Amino acid sequence: MDKRVDKMWSQTKIEQFQKALLEWYDQEGRDLPWRQDHDPYHVMVSEIMLQQTQVQTVIPYYHNFIAKFPTVAALAAAPEAEVLKAWEGLGYYSRARNLQTAAKQVVQDYDGVWPQTAAELQKLQGIGPYTAGAIASIAFGEPVPAVDGNAFRVFARLFKIDADIAQPKSRGIFADVIQQVMPKDRPGDFNQAIMDLGSTYMRAKDPDPAHSPVAAFDQSYLDDVVLDYPVKTKKAKPVVKHYFALGIHSEAGWLFVQRPSTGMLGDLWMFPLINQDDLPESALEAEAIESASAQFAEESGLTLEFANAGAPLVKHTFTHQQWQMTLLTAETPTTTLKYLPARWVPVDQLDSLTLPTVQKKLLAALGLEQK
Numbered sequence: 001m002d003k004r005v006d007k008m009w010s011q012t013k014i015e016q017f018q019k020a021l022l023e024w025y026d027q028e029g030r031d032l033p034w035r036q037d038h039d040p041y042h043v044m045v046s047e048i049m050l051q052q053t054q055v056q057t058v059i060p061y062y063h064n065f066i067a068k069f070p071t072v073a074a075l076a077a078a079p080e081a082e083v084l085k086a087w088e089g090l091g092y093y094s095r096a097r098n099l100q101t102a103a104k105q106v107v108q109d110y111d112g113v114w115p116q117t118a119a120e121l122q123k124l125q126g127i128g129p130y131t132a133g134a135i136a137s138i139a140f141g142e143p144v145p146a147v148d149g150n151a152f153r154v155f156a157r158l159f160k161i162d163a164d165i166a167q168p169k170s171r172g173i174f175a176d177v178i179q180q181v182m183p184k185d186r187p188g189d190f191n192q193a194i195m196d197l198g199s200t201y202m203r204a205k206d207p208d209p210a211h212s213p214v215a216a217f218d219q220s221y222l223d224d225v226v227l228d229y230p231v232k233t234k235k236a237k238p239v240v241k242h243y244f245a246l247g248i249h250s251e252a253g254w255l256f257v258q259r260p261s262t263g264m265l266g267d268l269w270m271f272p273l274i275n276q277d278d279l280p281e282s283a284l285e286a287e288a289i290e291s292a293s294a295q296f297a298e299e300s301g302l303t304l305e306f307a308n309a310g311a312p313l314v315k316h317t318f319t320h321q322q323w324q325m326t327l328l329t330a331e332t333p334t335t336t337l338k339y340l341p342a343r344w345v346p347v348d349q350l351d352s353l354t355l356p357t358v359q360k361k362l363l364a365a366l367g368l369e370q371k
Contacts, residue, residue: 008159008219009181017217018183018190024213025193030055033062038188040114040139041072041103047131048099052092052319055199061090073112075103084267084354091357093268098126116140129171138188145178146191147171150198156230157202157209157220166233238322242276244292245314245325245362248304252335252344254368256353264318269353271362272296272340273325289328301338304330312365316358323358327365 009017029035032055034046045065049058065086069075075083080100087096102124106114115121117140121132133146145151152165155174163170182190201212209221220226248255248271256269274292289306297303306328314325335344345353347368355363 009217013217014181017181017214020213020217021193021197022183022186022189025189025196028196028213029189029193030196033059035192038139040135041075042066043135043138044102044127044131045099047134048095048126049090051095051131053090057090061087072103072106072114075100076107080267081354088354089357093265093356095126097266101125102127114139117142118144129175134191137191141187143179143182143184143187145175145182146194147174147178148195150195150202151178151191152230153204154194154198154202157226158214158218160219160223160225160229162229162231164233165230166235236320238317238320240322240324243323243325244274244276244289244306245270245327246272246274246292246296246304246306247327247329247362247366248272248302248332249329250332250335250344253346253349254344255337255342256345257340257342264321265356265358268356268359269345270356270359271327272300272342276326292328300340300342301336302332302334304332306330314358314361314365316361325358325362327362329366 032046034042036042046058046062049062049065068082068086069078078100080097083096083100084093087093090096105124106112115123116136118129118132118136121127121135122129127135130146130148133144136142136144137146152170152174155161155177156163156165159177161173161177163173165174178194197212197214201208202218207226209215209218209226212218212221215221218226220229246255255272257272259265259268259270261267274295276288276292279288279291279295293304293306307330311329312327314327316323316325337343350363350368
């Protein structure tokens with residue numbers, strides 16, 4: 001038994017903890033659409049969506065996604081463009097691609113029969129230890145931890161675990177502890193109860209440990225050091241990238257380019273971007289814009305004069321980068337595109353493209369909205 005558990009909790013205390021937690025979950029657990037059954041497909045879709053995204057944001061996306069792709073076979077067979085369109089607005093589009101790839105693996109490699117252990121589930125694309133643990137415990141009753149941010153926070157506080165949760169090796173420490181206090185008969189409910197506990201009484205900000213159903217087991221609360229846990233080193237600030245975003249309009253519509261398949265926002269559609277950081281250094285903004293115009297002409301075959309008076313600055317922060325985009329506009333009678341993987345899109349057809357949130361910000365800066 002891990003020394004943290006062995007030091008403080010007897011088997012009787014572990015059983016009392018399980019009872020208190022699960023009785024609370026039975027009465028107060030969140031009524032979420034993916035909890036209506038134990039379908040592994042529903043669990044997988046919800047858990048992938050919930051990565052980096054709040055529950056209330058995910059709920060309408062989940063309903064829409066399941067309506068469009070009701071089974072794992074339907075998702076596997078769908079055109080990727082339709083999957084990305086259904087994902088539009090959730091961000092981190094690699095999640096959607098991985099989700100579809102995992103669906104294809106279930107259908108093609110496993111003949112439609114789901115792998116039922118966390119170890120086997122991790123062979124699916126985009127399925128890491130947490131998601132595999134969630135699917136295996138909820139859908140198949142395997143007593144295996146699902147160690148996410150909520151679990152880190154809950155168990156760091158329960159046992160005053162001072163391992164830095166930003167370090168990959170800490171996951172094993174927490175998994176070992178959780179494994180020893182997890183019931184074998186209701187592992188899925190246990191993991192979901194921990195998720196709910198971590199988002200309510202034991203949330204990161206403004207927790208309410210005094211009214212928690214497991215207050216008597218919370219050593220950080222008993223020692224009045226709740227906010228000291230979990231221990232986590234601060235993230236590095238996002239790297240700032242400077243771009244010119246080119247809003248180019250013709251009688252055929254606005255010019256959109258498809259981003260490369262690899263890299264950020266792969267295969268999604270945006271206004272052309274010119275990396276200002278790669279342009280020759282110049283003290284004059286006009287010269288920088290002239291350089292950007294020349295670079296775009298070389299890439300596209302379109303020689304344009306961009307208006308820069310009052311050009312808005314649009315900012316968008318990703319996990320590791322912040323894009324600061326000066327939005328330049330130009331009108332052109334030319335609609336022939338020689339080199340670019342691009343298309344002209346009328347305003348009333350913007351909804352036909354899968355647009356990342358950063359592009360929607362650029363449209364908003366121009367006073368344009370998707371119809």
